[in-house]
Amino acid sequence: MPDQLTLAPPPAPSPAVPPPAPAAISTARRRWGALTLLRYAAVLAGAVVMLFPFLWTVVTSITPEGSLADGPRLWVEDPTTAAYGTLLETLPMWRILLNSFWIAVVSTLLQLVTGTMAAYGFARLTFRGKNVVFALYLATLMVPLQVLVVPLFIEMKVLNLQDTYMALLAPSIASAFGVFLLKQAVESVPRELDEAATIDGAGHLRIFATIIVPLIRPALATVAVFAFMGSWNSFLWPLVVIRSPEFMTLPLGLSTLHGQFTTEWDVVMAGSVFSIVPIAIVYLLAQRHIIAGVAHSGLK
Amino acid sequence: MTATTHGAPKAVATTRHTRGAGSRGRAWRNRGWVLFFLAPSAVPLLLFTAVPMISSIWVSLHDWNLISAMRWVGLDNYTDLLTDEQTREVFLHTLLYCAGYLPLVYVGGLGLALALNQRMPARAFFRAAYFLPVVTSWVVVALVWKWLLNPSNGLVNTILGALGLPEPGWWTDPTWALPAVILSSAWKDLGFVMVIMLAGLQAIPSDVVEAATVDGAGPWQRFWRITLPLLSPSTFFVVVISLINGFQVFDQVYVMTGGGPQGASQVVVGQVYDLTFRYGRAGEASALSWILFAVILLITAVQIRGQKRWVHHA
Numbered sequence: 001m002p003d004q005l006t007l008a009p010p011p012a013p014s015p016a017v018p019p020p021a022p023a024a025i026s027t028a029r030r031r032w033g034a035l036t037l038l039r040y041a042a043v044l045a046g047a048v049v050m051l052f053p054f055l056w057t058v059v060t061s062i063t064p065e066g067s068l069a070d071g072p073r074l075w076v077e078d079p080t081t082a083a084y085g086t087l088l089e090t091l092p093m094w095r096i097l098l099n100s101f102w103i104a105v106v107s108t109l110l111q112l113v114t115g116t117m118a119a120y121g122f123a124r125l126t127f128r129g130k131n132v133v134f135a136l137y138l139a140t141l142m143v144p145l146q147v148l149v150v151p152l153f154i155e156m157k158v159l160n161l162q163d164t165y166m167a168l169l170a171p172s173i174a175s176a177f178g179v180f181l182l183k184q185a186v187e188s189v190p191r192e193l194d195e196a197a198t199i200d201g202a203g204h205l206r207i208f209a210t211i212i213v214p215l216i217r218p219a220l221a222t223v224a225v226f227a228f229m230g231s232w233n234s235f236l237w238p239l240v241v242i243r244s245p246e247f248m249t250l251p252l253g254l255s256t257l258h259g260q261f262t263t264e265w266d267v268v269m270a271g272s273v274f275s276i277v278p279i280a281i282v283y284l285l286a287q288r289h290i291i292a293g294v295a296h297s298g299l300k
Numbered sequence: 301m302t303a304t305t306h307g308a309p310k311a312v313a314t315t316r317h318t319r320g321a322g323s324r325g326r327a328w329r330n331r332g333w334v335l336f337f338l339a340p341s342a343v344p345l346l347l348f349t350a351v352p353m354i355s356s357i358w359v360s361l362h363d364w365n366l367i368s369a370m371r372w373v374g375l376d377n378y379t380d381l382l383t384d385e386q387t388r389e390v391f392l393h394t395l396l397y398c399a400g401y402l403p404l405v406y407v408g409g410l411g412l413a414l415a416l417n418q419r420m421p422a423r424a425f426f427r428a429a430y431f432l433p434v435v436t437s438w439v440v441v442a443l444v445w446k447w448l449l450n451p452s453n454g455l456v457n458t459i460l461g462a463l464g465l466p467e468p469g470w471w472t473d474p475t476w477a478l479p480a481v482i483l484s485s486a487w488k489d490l491g492f493v494m495v496i497m498l499a500g501l502q503a504i505p506s507d508v509v510e511a512a513t514v515d516g517a518g519p520w521q522r523f524w525r526i527t528l529p530l531l532s533p534s535t536f537f538v539v540v541i542s543l544i545n546g547f548q549v550f551d552q553v554y555v556m557t558g559g560g561p562q563g564a565s566q567v568v569v570g571q572v573y574d575l576t577f578r579y580g581r582a583g584e585a586s587a588l589s590w591i592l593f594a595v596i597l598l599i600t601a602v603q604i605r606g607q608k609r610w611v612h613h614a
Contacts, residue, residue, distance in 0.1 A: 056444070069453055072458050118337060146550070251440070272440045280435070294496065
C-alpha cells in the first residue's frame with residue numbers, strides 16, 4: 001500500500017501501438033477531443049449542482065424576510081444581516097460553535113490515544129484470551145448507536161451526567177473501528193524494529209512512542225478524519241441527551257432553530273451558514289489529508 | 301542415600317523455584333502492561349457500549365415507559381413488532397431509501413471518479429468541490445435541501461415551473477417525501493463515493509489497461525472487462541458501508557420530514573426514537589432496534605459470503 005496517497009493523474013500511456021495512418025489519427029483525435037469536452041461539461045455541471053446550494057444558503061440568509069415569499073432571487077438588492085441578528089438572539093451560537101469544535105477535537109484525540117494504545121496491546125503483547133478480548137471489541141463495533149440510545153440515556157440519568165459535556169463525549173472516548181484500523185497498521189510495522197530497540201534497552205513505552213506511532217501516521221490520519229467527522233455530524237445522541245442550549249452542538253442547535261422558525265428560512269439559512277463556514281475553512285486547510293484519509297479507508 | 305544424590309534434586313528444585321518466581325514476576329509485569337495499554341479503551345467501551353448493550357436486551361423484554369416500574373413481558377415486544385403493520389412499513393421505507401440512494405451515489409460517484417481520473421484543467425478544484433458536502437453535517441444538508449425543495453417558493457420548483465415541468469410537493473407530499481430525502485442524501489455522499497472509487501481506480505496497474513488497448517479493446521470493453529472488475533473491492537466497500545449506514549438513516553429524515561407526512565417517510569431509527577421519546581414505549585423501541593441490528597448483520601453477512609463470486613482481490 002502506498003504510504004502517502006497521491007491523487008495525481010497517471011502518466012499518459014506510452015505509444016506502444018505502431019502509429020496509425022495520418023487520416024485515422026485526425027478522426028480519432030477529433031472524436032477524442034469532443035469526448036473530452038463532453039466530459040468536462042458534465043464535470044462542470046456537476047460542480048455547479050454541488051456548489052450552488054451553498055451559494056443559495058448564503059443568498060437566502062441575507063435576503064429580507066418579507067421578500068422570500070416572492071420567489072427566488074439570485075441578486076439581492078437590499079441585503080440585510082437581520083437574520084443573523086435574530087439567530088444570535090435566539091441561541092448562543094458562538095458557544096454552540098465552540099462546543100461543536102471542542103467536542104470534536106477532544107473526542108478525536110481520545111480516540112487516537114485509546115485506539116493506538118489498544119492497537120499496540122493487541123499487536124505486540126501476548127496474553128491469554130487475547131483473541132477473545134479482540135472479538136469482544138469487534139462485537140461493540142457491530143452494535144449501532146440506536147440500539148444503545150435508550151439504556152445509554154438512562155445510564156447518563158443515573159450517573160447524573162445528563163446535559164453535560166461528559167455525556168456528549170461518553171460514547172466516543174474509544175472506538176473499536178479505530179482500534180481495528182490501527183491494529184492492522186501496527187501489525188504492518190516490522191517486528192525487527194521493536195527487537196532492535198529492545199536490544200538497545202528500550203521498553204514498551206519507548207517502542208510505542210518512538211517507533212510505532214511515527215510509522216502508523218497514515219492510519220492515524222484516517223482514524224482522526226473519521227472521528228472528527230463523526231463527532232461533528234453527530235445528531236441522534238446530542239438530541240437525546242442535551243436539553244440546554246449552552247451544551248448543544250451545531251446540528252442540535254440548528255434542528256432546534258428550525259423547530260422555532262419553521263417558515264423563516266432566512267434565519268434557518270443564517271444558522272446553516274454559521275455552521276458551514278467554520279468546517280469549510282477546516283476542510284480547505286486540511287483538504288489533502290482529509291481526502292487521503294478517506295481514500296485510505298477504502299483500500300483496506 | 302549419599303550427599304550427592306541428595307543434593308542434586310535439591311539444586312534442581314532451587315533453580316526451578318527461582319525460575320518460577322522470575323517468570324511469575326515477568327508475567328505480572330506483562331499483565332501490568334496489558335492493563336496499561338488496553339484499559340483506556342476497554343473501560344469506556346465496557347461502560348458506554350457493553351453495559352448499555354446488555355441493558356438494551358433486558359429493556360427489550362419489558363414493558364417500560366422510562367418512568368414507572370418495568371413489567372416483564374418476555375418476547376412479546378418482538379412478536380408484537382414482527383406482526384405489526386407499522387414495523388413492516390418503516391422497514392419498507394428504509395429499504396426504499398437504500399434502493400434509491402445506493403444506485404444514485406454509486407453510479408454518480410463512479411462516473412465522477414472516471415471523469416476525474418484523467419488529466420483536465422482545475423481537477424483539484426472539482427475534487428474539492430464534490431467533496432465539500434461530505435464534511436457538511438447531515439442536519440445542515442437536510443435544512444438546505446428542505447429550503448431548495450420548498451414546494452411553494454423553493455428554488456427547485458421555481459426552475460421546474462419555469463421549464464413547464466410538474467412541481468412536486470416534495471416533503472409535504474407523502475409520495476415525494478422519501479424521494480426528497482434520497483435526493484439530498486445522495487447529494488451529500490456523492491463526493492465520498494467518488495474519493496473511494498478514485499483511490500480504487502488509481503490502484504489499477506496501468507500496464508493491464510495498456511495491454512488490453514494493445515489487444516484491441518475499445519474504451520467500452522476496457523471499462524466493462526477490466527476497470528469495473530478490478531474496481532470490485534472498492535465497489536464492495538461502498539456497497540457494504542452504504543447499506544450499513546443506509547439502514548440506520550435518521551438525521552435527514554428527522555429534520556426534513558419528521559417521518560411524515562402521515563408517516564409516509566418514517567424509517568426504522570425514526571420509529572425507535574419516536575417509540576422511546578414520544579410514546580414512552582422504551583421496551584418496544586429496544587426490541588425494534590435489535591430487530592434492525594439483526595437485519596443489518598444478516599445483510600452484511602450475506603454480502604461478505606457472496607463477495608467471492610464477484611470481488612476480485614488483487
